[in-house]
Amino acid sequence: MKRLYSSQYFTSFQCDRGRCFYVDFNHKTVKFSFCQLLAFRQQVKNINPKSHFNGENKHGFEILMLCNREHIFILDTVDILDLQELVIGTFGMLELNSILSTSV
Amino acid sequence: MKDLVRQKLSIHVEVMDLLNNQIRKEAQSSSAYLAMASWCDHNGLIYSAEFFYAQAAEEREHMMKIFRFINDNGGTAYSPEVSNILHEYNSLEEIFESALDQEIAITKSIHNIVYKCRKIQDLTTETFLQWFVKEQMEEEQMMRRALELFDLIDANNKPGLKLIDERIPQIRE
Numbered sequence A: 001m002k003r004l005y006s007s008q009y010f011t012s013f014q015c016d017r018g019r020c021f022y023v024d025f026n027h028k029t030v031k032f033s034f035c036q037l038l039a040f041r042q043q044v045k046n047i048n049p050k051s052h053f054n055g056e057n058k059h060g061f062e063i064l065m066l067c068n069r070e071h072i073f074i075l076d077t078v079d080i081l082d083l084q085e086l087v088i089g090t091f092g093m094l095e096l097n098s099i100l101s102t103s104v
Numbered sequence B: 001m002k003d004l005v006r007q008k009l010s011i012h013v014e015v016m017d018l019l020n021n022q023i024r025k026e027a028q029s030s031s032a033y034l035a036m037a038s039w040c041d042h043n044g045l046i047y048s049a050e051f052f053y054a055q056a057a058e059e060r061e062h063m064m065k066i067f068r069f070i071n072d073n074g075g076t077a078y079s080p081e082v083s084n085i086l087h088e089y090n091s092l093e094e095i096f097e098s099a100l101d102q103e104i105a106i107t108k109s110i111h112n113i114v115y116k117c118r119k120i121q122d123l124t125t126e127t128f129l130q131w132f133v134k135e136q137m138e139e140e141q142m143m144r145r146a147l148e149l150f151d152l153i154d155a156n157n158k159p160g161l162k163l164i165d166e167r168i169p170q171i172r173e
Helices: A034-045 A077-103 B004-008 B013-042 B046-072 B092-120 B123-152 B158-172
Strands: A002-006 A011-015 A020-024 A029-032 A061-066 A071-076
Touching (some): A034 A061, A071 A077, A077 B004
Antiparallel strands (some): A011 A020, A061 A071
16 A cells, blocks of 8 residues: 555555555545545535635534545544645645656 | 556546536536526517527537546546526527627637646547537527627517517527
């Protein structure tokens, strides 16, 4: 299993043998197929952190249901910001890997 | 490290995002045409109403083409949310002007995706989008032909407006 990206709280991995991905959420590690990873990315991308500061999201929590509702996460503002960094970093590394694979 | 993304996905992830955005725009456009059809229907402009019903169906077909393309290539297409559809218009001319503006916006959006495909060398999507580039030329031209009718015929009186309405089916030819 190879590490793709680490943010402050979370880490993503790629498993070549299982053709899948893992995200370590500290207390729990979740396995993702590529499709599930795309859905996870979309969910995280759709969160607007500004809503945590302008009164739109008063409680400051976000609920994420992942992998066909197999997992549920309740995340606070700091977690969300960190998760958004993780998603950007993970897909950045995947793209870099694609470029390297093509050029070799 | 294996390129798992490429194994699963034939198109670029960023392009997939742009295509999903395009799905939303096509859906918005389809709904806007439905609202225009409704306005025409209520104002007795039956030929224009039929024209916009057909346009709405066509935009939905475009949306579905992109939707299926994303899923067929290993990506995830997202069903779009549509809101803020305008239902109030002053005149038939205003409707066709809005329709032309809408088509121009769609054309620009398609072109931007093509530019992005070229930049990141996504030939699969670029080839797929060629059909849309050509289609948009025709769509824009059709709306221009409709607006030309207003230059030729005075739509400020009822017979003029009726005459324009009767000519609308011919702009598809």
